[in-house]
Amino acid sequence: MHLHGGEVADVARDVTQSTFIAACEQRFIKMFGFAPSKEEVRSWQRSWPALMSALCSAGLGELRVLLEYSLPATGERIDALVIGEAPDGRLCTVVIELKQWTTVQTSPLRPGMAKIGQRTVQHPSRQVRGYVSYLQEWVARDEIPLLTRGLTVLHDGGPELIHQLRQGVARGSAASFPLLGRDDLTAHPTPEDLAERLGCAALRPPSREGIKAFLNAEHRPSPALLARAGHVIEGNDAFTLLGDQDLALQEVWHSVEASQERGTHSTIVVTGGPGTGKTVIACRLLGDLCRRPNANPRLLSPSGTLTRQLKRTVGDTSRGLIATFTDKVPAAVVADGVVLLDEAHRARTYPDHSRGAFPFTLGKLVNRASVAVLFLDEQQIVRPTEGITLDELEQHARDHDRYFCHIDLTTQFRCNGSSAYHQWIDQFLRPEGHTPLWAGSDYDLAVIGDPDQFTHWVSAHTDNGLTARITAGFCWPWESQAAHPLRPEVEISWTGPDGPRAWSRPWNARIEETDLDHPQVPARPYWATDTGGHEQVGCIYTAQGMEYAYNVVIIGNDLVRRGDKWVARPDKSFDSVFKDISPDRYLRYALNSYRVLATRGARGTRLYSIDPETQTHLETLLPQHDQRPGQG
Numbered sequence: 001m002h003l004h005g006g007e008v009a010d011v012a013r014d015v016t017q018s019t020f021i022a023a024c025e026q027r028f029i030k031m032f033g034f035a036p037s038k039e040e041v042r043s044w045q046r047s048w049p050a051l052m053s054a055l056c057s058a059g060l061g062e063l064r065v066l067l068e069y070s071l072p073a074t075g076e077r078i079d080a081l082v083i084g085e086a087p088d089g090r091l092c093t094v095v096i097e098l099k100q101w102t103t104v105q106t107s108p109l110r111p112g113m114a115k116i117g118q119r120t121v122q123h124p125s126r127q128v129r130g131y132v133s134y135l136q137e138w139v140a141r142d143e144i145p146l147l148t149r150g151l152t153v154l155h156d157g158g159p160e161l162i163h164q165l166r167q168g169v170a171r172g173s174a175a176s177f178p179l180l181g182r183d184d185l186t187a188h189p190t191p192e193d194l195a196e197r198l199g200c201a202a203l204r205p206p207s208r209e210g211i212k213a214f215l216n217a218e219h220r221p222s223p224a225l226l227a228r229a230g231h232v233i234e235g236n237d238a239f240t241l242l243g244d245q246d247l248a249l250q251e252v253w254h255s256v257e258a259s260q261e262r263g264t265h266s267t268i269v270v271t272g273g274p275g276t277g278k279t280v281i282a283c284r285l286l287g288d289l290c291r292r293p294n295a296n297p298r299l300l301s302p303s304g305t306l307t308r309q310l311k312r313t314v315g316d317t318s319r320g321l322i323a324t325f326t327d328k329v330p331a332a333v334v335a336d337g338v339v340l341l342d343e344a345h346r347a348r349t350y351p352d353h354s355r356g357a358f359p360f361t362l363g364k365l366v367n368r369a370s371v372a373v374l375f376l377d378e379q380q381i382v383r384p385t386e387g388i389t390l391d392e393l394e395q396h397a398r399d400h401d402r403y404f405c406h407i408d409l410t411t412q413f414r415c416n417g418s419s420a421y422h423q424w425i426d427q428f429l430r431p432e433g434h435t436p437l438w439a440g441s442d443y444d445l446a447v448i449g450d451p452d453q454f455t456h457w458v459s460a461h462t463d464n465g466l467t468a469r470i471t472a473g474f475c476w477p478w479e480s481q482a483a484h485p486l487r488p489e490v491e492i493s494w495t496g497p498d499g500p501r502a503w504s505r506p507w508n509a510r511i512e513e514t515d516l517d518h519p520q521v522p523a524r525p526y527w528a529t530d531t532g533g534h535e536q537v538g539c540i541y542t543a544q545g546m547e548y549a550y551n552v553v554i555i556g557n558d559l560v561r562r563g564d565k566w567v568a569r570p571d572k573s574f575d576s577v578f579k580d581i582s583p584d585r586y587l588r589y590a591l592n593s594y595r596v597l598a599t600r601g602a603r604g605t606r607l608y609s610i611d612p613e614t615q616t617h618l619e620t621l622l623p624q625h626d627q628r629p630g631q632g
Helices: 008-014 020-032 038-057 124-139 159-168 191-197 208-216 223-234 244-262 278-290 304-314 360-368 390-399 419-428 451-463 583-598 612-621
Strands: 004-007 064-071 076-085 091-099 113-116 119-122 146-154 266-271 297-301 322-324 338-341 371-376 403-408 444-447 468-472 490-496 499-505 548-555 559-562 565-568 601-609
Touching (some): 008 038, 020 038, 020 064, 038 064, 038 076, 038 091, 038 146, 038 191, 064 124, 091 124, 091 208, 119 124, 124 223, 146 159, 223 304, 244 266, 244 371, 266 390, 278 304, 278 338, 278 371, 297 304, 304 322, 338 360, 360 371, 390 403, 419 583, 444 612, 451 490, 451 499, 451 601, 548 583, 559 612, 565 583, 583 601, 601 612
Parallel strands (some): 091 146, 266 403, 297 322, 297 338, 338 371, 468 548, 548 601
Antiparallel strands (some): 004 064, 064 076, 076 091, 113 119
């Protein structure tokens, strides 16, 4: 799928027409379901004519070019793809990434990144390397012998900028993907030299049959890619299975085999609370399926944070195999594929699950796969625009003639493996009723008296090389800009022995990549794992799906204890998804949110409420935090 295509000479004329960009905007909306940003449209206006002029100057007018060529397994698009036929008869694709940069900031400490204005982005040569790798791994196969090349064109970039960017990748594999600046785009000394620089030397016009085969090619992972991914996952200690996890894996695997051998369609649901190993099983299943002949697996999650962490853990081999699932079914999910949907409880039911109908997009995803394995925890549904239940999934399978299997995980591996803690937190966060005193000895749990204490506790663990994080209910505004400087919007006032005190911290950053200028402020997907995350406060959307050693949970004024019941106060929430929701309905989401936050700590948790009556309730149930240095 691409936005516009044709012979280079024809497209060169098209891009100069006054109505061309507007027509592309409308075509973009029809193809992708949303409008391109103003910045993207401006880049089309500036970059497309410059590129087409250079291609024509190089005498390449009879080659084919595709603008905004989509890579369906990743959701990314190649700015321009030039297609020709190599002397050996193979189809040759030349990936061209277009940049309007005139200045850039780079750092030798992060050679794979660059900063443009306030945005930290991938180095363009690494970006091109990823696109070339995709074409090699997802499109090229026996019936489409494909030669792939790639380069970046910075049509406004001077020699100093090009030198700076080339230095950034001088020692890596991305160095083999050229960077061309303003001075490189002239036909000097000859058009043939420019064609060489553009990666198109000796290319002939492609045949009509070759173009048709390329455009109609099914995008699916190559056996080599699957083998590498399977090997990486198999050898990763983070995906080692224990006890119930291994039993569940075997049950799912047998169901997958039976479904594939008999041609039936299956829906398998794996349920379990926090720390029961759902994500670990999903990753191991992906690895096993990657090694199965003719497999076509995908691991999806509605959580972009979890997806980014998994991609980091598995590495570059995961490209296209691990992706975020939101409001569209990835185009590369096909009928013979196996879909693993982790954190299925976060799948969107937009606009409101109370309508009762099965979520349309989730239904399309499940129905398209031969085997759909969904990992589910109903008690982690934390917003009204998300959430699906086991009963609904079973009914959907019956309605669509799919085999249904349910596997329940019970063994806990998080929170020091303490079943006592999970049972206690479930009782503590029931809507009403008595909560027993905490009497467990296998998990470090206590109430903490004030923010100074929990700040010291977190810092002490961090200084000892352990991950410790502060999380809070969404009860403070979040209006900071996405990048540094972050405003200290989470503010708490209390009265200490010396009089009134105040504490404040920023929410975690909202940017997707860590800022080159501020490496101590991790990007949102890495707040839970990277250095500096303990200096910001995470919310439910940042912490869900993550784990760290020690955990502080600040219970805000949206959930307070009154007598033997919890009282929900949605008017105290700053989360816009709960605007105008009733307290009775909000209660479920608030209890689930704090349950999620309270089960992130692998070794210990401290609970604190800004509501005095709720804090008193905590003090009657839990031991007091030991304030001695190095204790607790």
